[in-house]
Amino acid sequence: MKLPAWDDRDLKAGTMIRGALWLVQVIGEGQTFTKEQIRSAFPGIAQADRRIRDLRDYGWVMLTNTEDATLTAEDQRFVRAGVAVWDPAARRAAMPQKAVSNKEKQAVMRRDHFMCTICGISGGESYHDDSNQTAVLSVIRRKTILPGSAEQVLLVTECKRCHSGSDGAAARADEVLEEIRQLDMGEQRRLLRWMERDRRGTTPLERAWNSYRRLPADAREDLRSALRN
Structure with missing residues (x-):
């Protein structure tokens, strides 16, 4: 055309x-x-x-x-x-829907811990792969397929970069449920505990890695040398 x-x-x-x-x-x-x-x-x-x-x-x-x-x-x-x-x-x-009110935005961002629900970045934080870009959060409407195949349009917090890279596909809670059902019962119970706490549990190895990553670059090099020796 x-x-x-x-x-x-x-x-x-x-x-x-x-x-x-x-x-x-x-x-x-x-x-x-x-x-x-x-x-x-x-x-x-x-x-x-x-x-x-x-x-x-x-x-x-x-x-x-x-x-x-x-x-x-x-x-x-x-x-x-x-x-x-x-x-x-x-x-x-594609006519825009009714704007999300400021009250709704604050409630959704608070629920999502003021973090992008896709990449986990906080508002104002620089991206690890591009320090020139700073995350800006917004609340958007996303079509969602719920367990049982019901469809709803729900509010969710996303950063602009994740939103701009989205293909517009619906979020599939029904498919996530099926994936979880493939786990053994012990893994399902552990996952449920993460859901109830709204944060993932970590292993000692993961905690050590996260502590290492928070060190200044020179300190990380000294630590690596100490381990190699």
Whole structure:
């Protein structure tokens, strides 16, 4: 399907749709852009940058210097396009649901210990594999298949990086239950104790590893030398 040109004067579309086309046709995935570029592309349109930010509700991923320390305060990085908002049918199908209230967000984040339920990172923490990126948590709706095959849309805490990498598939509690039933009874009882405490038990070996990883690099090298000797 050929995309309409973002600057086509005959295109009957709002700033959010034109902004999506501008990102795809002018900026390109993986590239950065600035507020000044937005103002130049959409002269005389108030809050054009805000309309472009609205694309996040449709799965478009854009990072600021809050999430990517390599960016300046003026820069944003267009990471990935989401729903084809210029297609009316696709836009209607992906219409954002009612916003999660601040009260709901706080309750869900508190329940999830202010950690991403996928990777376990806390808000404001740097990623181990990319120290330039800082985790930003959000509360999202995720379709979930419960044991017994009932389907619900539930609230869950995720960091922006995990959410942007998601394929949108439903969480399958029914499949997790079947996996657990394959464990022997002793393992099931141990797993249940972890669930009731809401944390996994650790072995002495795992505790030693975690203590080692918390040491400064030079101390870790000295410790390795002591063990080798």
